[in-house]
Amino acid sequence: MEPVLLYGIPLGCSFGSIVAMEWLGLPYRLCRINMPEDTQRDLFVQLNPVRQTPVLLLENGTVLTESAAILPHLANRAPARRLGFAQGTPEHDRLNETLAFLNTTFFSAFGPLWTAYEMEENPPVQEMLREMGRKKVAKAHEELEALMAKREWLAGDTRTIADAYFIGIARWAEFHGVADPREYPRLHAHIRRLEEDPAVIFAHAIEEQRSATSAGGFKGHVALEDLRARLAV
Numbered sequence: 057m058e059p060v061l062l063y064g065i066p067l068g069c070s071f072g073s074i075v076a077m078e079w080l081g082l083p084y085r086l087c088r089i090n091m092p093e094d095t096q097r098d099l100f101v102q103l104n105p106v107r108q109t110p111v112l113l114l115e116n117g118t119v120l121t122e123s124a125a126i127l128p129h130l131a132n133r134a135p136a137r138r139l140g141f142a143q144g145t146p147e148h149d150r151l152n153e154t155l156a157f158l159n160t161t162f163f164s165a166f167g168p169l170w171t172a173y174e175m176e177e178n179p180p181v182q183e184m185l186r187e188m189g190r191k192k193v194a195k196a197h198e199e200l201e202a203l204m205a206k207r208e209w210l211a212g213d214t215r216t217i218a219d220a221y222f223i224g225i226a227r228w229a230e231f232h233g234v235a236d237p238r239e240y241p242r243l244h245a246h247i248r249r250l251e252e253d254p255a256v257i258f259a260h261a262i263e264e265q266r267s268a269t270s271a272g273g274f275k276g277h278v279a280l281e282d283l284r285a286r287l288a289v
């Protein structure tokens with residue numbers, strides 16, 4: 057069977073891996089994971105003891121976790137698609153640098169906002185966390201805005217897995233009502249361009265369970281329980 061990407065809803069950062077899968081154009085399946093309920097299930101914990109999505113189940117029954125590992129793995133599957141670069145090149149270094157920034161500084165800037173959103177009501181603590189989150193998200197946006205002054209795409213002159221990963225996280229700013237797009241015009245133009253991409257439109261439709269047209273190799277969903285038989289022992 058094709059590789060299976062386990063993606064988390066609502067609003068998972070695995071969105072970027074769905075976009076990358078579509079850009080890749082190779083056959084794949086998806087497995088829908090409701091967070092946090094499904095991430096606590098025995099089979100999911102067996103797949104990823106860290107209890108997080110995305111998870112990529114490979115053809116040989118082994119598992120790859122972490123966006124920073126899954127996305128380069130996908131890019132390497134079809135080098136002709138140019139979603140990544142050959143190891144040892146300056147472009148590869150630049151892509152690693154950008155992915156690392158997105159996976160640490162940008163991703164974690166939203167941490168306080170998610171904590172405030174998910175915690176039991178406690179207005180003073182929530183307001184403090186929101187303020188901290190607003191500042192961290194604004195700083196990360198400033199850094200990305202400066203970067204986009206020099207580049208057409210996040211990691212250089214061409215579209216890469218960094219852009220796929222970015223769009224799955226960037227939408228959190230609107231969800232939390234932070235980072236006014238007018239303050240980051242280049243970054244916002246980049247977001248608008250990505251939002252018009254068929255792969256991004258597809259990923260939204262998948263998350264929202266609307267009819268979704270794949271421009272890539274999507275072969276349908278599989279249930280979590282059906283993956284049990286595929287796991288390598």
Ligand SMILES: N[C@@H](CCC(=O)N[C@@H](CS)C(=O)NCC(=O)O)C(=O)O
Binds near residue numbers: 067068108122124159
């Ligand atoms: N370092 C991981 C972080 C993954 C992560 O935090 N995933 C969240 C969604 S964005 C998740 O699955 N949370 C599980 C839950 O809320 O139950 C990566 O980049 O892949």
